[in-house]
Amino acid sequence: MAVTLYLIRHGIAVDRHEGMDDEIRPLTVKGRQKTAEVAQQLKTLRLEFSQILTSPLTRARQTAEILLQAGLSNQVNVTDTLSPMGSFVDWLDWLKGYNQPGQEKAIALVGHEPALSQWAELLLWREARGVLSLKKAGIIGLTVPDKIDPLGNTILFWLTPPRFLILS
Amino acid sequence: MAVTLYLIRHGIAVDRHEGMDDEIRPLTVKGRQKTAEVAQQLKTLRLEFSQILTSPLTRARQTAEILLQAGLSNQVNVTDTLSPMGSFVDWLDWLKGYNQPGQEKAIALVGHEPALSQWAELLLWREARGVLSLKKAGIIGLTVPDKIDPLGNTILFWLTPPRFLILS
Helix, strand or coil, rough: CCEEEEEEECCCCCCCCCCHHHHHHHHHCCHHHHHHHHHHHHHHCCCCCEEEEECCCCCHHHHHHHHHHHCCCCEECCCHCCCCCCCCHHHHHHHHHHHCCCCCEEEEEEEECCHHHHHHHHHHHHHCCCCCCCCCCCCCEEECCCCCCCCCCEEEEECCCCCCCCCC | EEEEEEEEEECCCCCCCCCCCCCCCCCHHHHHHHHHHHHHHHHCCCCCEEEEECCCHHHHHHHHHHHHHCCCCCEECCCCCCCCCCHHHHHHHHHHHHHHCCCCCCEEEEEEECCHHHHHEEEEEEECCCEEECEEEEEEEEEEEECCCCCCCCCCEEEHHHCCCCCC
């Protein structure tokens, strides 16, 4: 028994520019479309999430909303832990509280780089070297054990950019 | 500039049993079919390999042959380095000789577990912890730099089991 995490990076957003708060940068038209295609492919692959957790930033919430609309889950919850400033320690605490022995769950976490790939590396190898490439709307799939320390005992079973999921 | 490696594990083979040399175990009918579906999907994704290198064992050679027949490359070469007994040091020496600065190449390496995922881990993190799950007919995609030490400077851009590539 274990929890399966799908770490999903938000889709392509409008560029940073002066006068626009980074927190409200929305997805571009292309970003919405590509994210929707990824979501559709996940549905075709019969993935299902007991919940989708997302960073509070607009580009992440919009990505989570697209996953919800594709029918991949029934609920989206917003958490500051997944914001760009979220700490791995807080996130790990949350994960340990969530990952109860005997409950098998698959959840999607929508957030930002470099946090997502670094957290994955910390779970896998206990150190982050920046060797996992997580593209926008890309996915990292992890199996996190529930009865032993997840650090160093997590398994990577999937890492994909959108281009290997959708044909354009 | 860098070399792109696609480490591909052989497809499902007939079980080990007494009286059959492990080296000649062939793919099962299901193994051939699934491998062909993966190969077809790689073709649809427009992947192309300047060559396919394979372990000399039957199940690996058959897997390489299926990739060749799908039109993913023009040549298959057999190398003992990719056999289950091949050493990482020999393989790394070969890789360094092959990975000439200024030449961009994509090659497919067909081999066995646990060697393939361990070699990937050594390139990525300089140590193998067994945290990468490489299924039969699954793929690991690595970008290996050509001007600096590949150990610790290689990037993982893809890891997929067949089930996320083909729909059955």
